[in-house]
Amino acid sequence: MTALDSHPQPTAALWTAPQAAGPLDALVEVPGSKSLSNRYLVLAAIADGPSRLRAVLSSRDTRLMGQALETLGVGVETGTDWLVSPAPLRGHVTIDCGLAGTVMRFLPAVAALADGPVHFKGDPEALVRPMGPVIQALRALGVRVDEDGEPGHLPITVHGRSAVRGGHVDVDASGSSQFVSGLLLAGARFDQGLTVRHTGRTLPSLPHIEMTVDVLRAAGVEVDDSRPDIWHVAPGRVAGRDVRVEPDLSNAGAFLVAALAVGGTVRVPGWPSATTQPGGLLPGILERMGATTRLDGDVLSVTGTGTVRGVDLDLKPAGELAPTIAALAVFGDSPTRLRGIAHLRGHETDRLAALANEITRLGGQAEQTADGLVITPRPLTGGVWRTYADHRMATAGALVGLRVPGVQVEDVATTGKTLPDFVGMWQRMLGPADAGTQAS
Numbered sequence: 001m002t003a004l005d006s007h008p009q010p011t012a013a014l015w016t017a018p019q020a021a022g023p024l025d026a027l028v029e030v031p032g033s034k035s036l037s038n039r040y041l042v043l044a045a046i047a048d049g050p051s052r053l054r055a056v057l058s059s060r061d062t063r064l065m066g067q068a069l070e071t072l073g074v075g076v077e078t079g080t081d082w083l084v085s086p087a088p089l090r091g092h093v094t095i096d097c098g099l100a101g102t103v104m105r106f107l108p109a110v111a112a113l114a115d116g117p118v119h120f121k122g123d124p125e126a127l128v129r130p131m132g133p134v135i136q137a138l139r140a141l142g143v144r145v146d147e148d149g150e151p152g153h154l155p156i157t158v159h160g161r162s163a164v165r166g167g168h169v170d171v172d173a174s175g176s177s178q179f180v181s182g183l184l185l186a187g188a189r190f191d192q193g194l195t196v197r198h199t200g201r202t203l204p205s206l207p208h209i210e211m212t213v214d215v216l217r218a219a220g221v222e223v224d225d226s227r228p229d230i231w232h233v234a235p236g237r238v239a240g241r242d243v244r245v246e247p248d249l250s251n252a253g254a255f256l257v258a259a260l261a262v263g264g265t266v267r268v269p270g271w272p273s274a275t276t277q278p279g280g281l282l283p284g285i286l287e288r289m290g291a292t293t294r295l296d297g298d299v300l301s302v303t304g305t306g307t308v309r310g311v312d313l314d315l316k317p318a319g320e321l322a323p324t325i326a327a328l329a330v331f332g333d334s335p336t337r338l339r340g341i342a343h344l345r346g347h348e349t350d351r352l353a354a355l356a357n358e359i360t361r362l363g364g365q366a367e368q369t370a371d372g373l374v375i376t377p378r379p380l381t382g383g384v385w386r387t388y389a390d391h392r393m394a395t396a397g398a399l400v401g402l403r404v405p406g407v408q409v410e411d412v413a414t415t416g417k418t419l420p421d422f423v424g425m426w427q428r429m430l431g432p433a434d435a436g437t438q439a440s
Helices: 034-045 060-071 101-111 124-128 132-140 178-187 206-218 249-262 278-288 316-329 342-346 351-361 391-401 412-417 422-430
Strands: 014-016 024-027 051-054 075-077 081-085 093-096 117-121 144-147 156-159 167-171 194-198 230-233 242-244 264-268 292-296 299-304 312-314 336-339 365-368 373-376 383-385 407-410 437-439
Touching (some): 024 249, 024 422, 034 051, 034 081, 034 178, 060 075, 060 101, 060 412, 093 101, 101 117, 101 132, 101 156, 132 144, 132 178, 167 178, 178 194, 178 206, 206 230, 206 278, 206 316, 249 278, 249 299, 249 316, 278 292, 278 299, 278 316, 316 336, 316 342, 316 391, 351 373, 351 383, 351 391, 383 391, 391 412, 391 422, 412 422
Parallel strands (some): 051 242, 093 117, 312 336, 383 407
Antiparallel strands (some): 014 407, 051 081, 075 081, 144 156, 194 230, 292 299
16 A cells, blocks of 8 residues: 555545636736755854845745754744854754655754754654665764664654764765755765765756755855766855845746646746746746746746647656646646656655546546656546645646636645745635635
């Protein structure tokens, strides 16, 4: 029996996804990037001075990161700006990771710098997410790590000794680029710095590692990434910073895709001219699927007619976009193949199985391949769209509901992981006449 097979039947409130009454014409302001917010928070915690982080995303994942850093003794003041005051890291504490991959995979290396054991726990769904490469890497660096449950998964205990020798370590990051990023973020604080070599056959979400390198360099850390699959972080200071977080481009995806799904135009302000976020690939992807895009200053506009082209896409650099693109593909004029995303089986849920299950549940056709999905458009009917505690499954269900009447999204509140006001933003995009309903 798989984890999806054993997933309980829906008991949470069902949200009836609103249908679009016609072509869209909306401006959607998207809050800050979760990936950048949590990287900035980690670096601010181990910096040599205070930091001011502007436009930090306020979501469950970033709150969990802030609370975890406070647990380790770091000062974190939240508000319009987040103020982070570094302090000696304390052990003999427990960190709740919730379902945040950036907390469970970024902070064990930081916890190794604490003055005692740090216990990591998480939501039930977090206990099936792979942690083995993090555990093995820390042990190779001389850090004691106890596995307190199923080997290679949370819960774990990292026995901090206030310092880490550092040096060279091999990591198989085929399952997640976070395994590399989590080590690199702490590497400048290790006595010898850190050299990480990826040993796996594939490396998903490389833009996320490039993002990590970029924020390290901006904080004054010397990083050598000149050799493929090898990164060296020199030991040294991490500068406190005053920095503004870019909008979350992947979270913007569902809104931009809506314009292609039902026609009309959706605009997102604050779009950067250059970015390391995987969501920066969206305009090119949507153009291939039939949209026209335009960047006026920092406002990205996506315009569609409601006609969606089927495509063959390698999403290895941006797997987090797969649920959004899969939801759009059900309306295509031909099949869509998504490749390079086998690692999504280890995300908040097995996203490939979840997408195939839910598309099929509504009458569609979606088949899993070794590294992705093939989606063949079929007429869809309404029904319950399960989310498996996965925020991107919830937004995918909302997208399907734009054109399919009677789609009820289970536990839409799970979008609070990265986008707390998703329902309000969605309804404002569609207009007051299209408000969905809540039912228990």
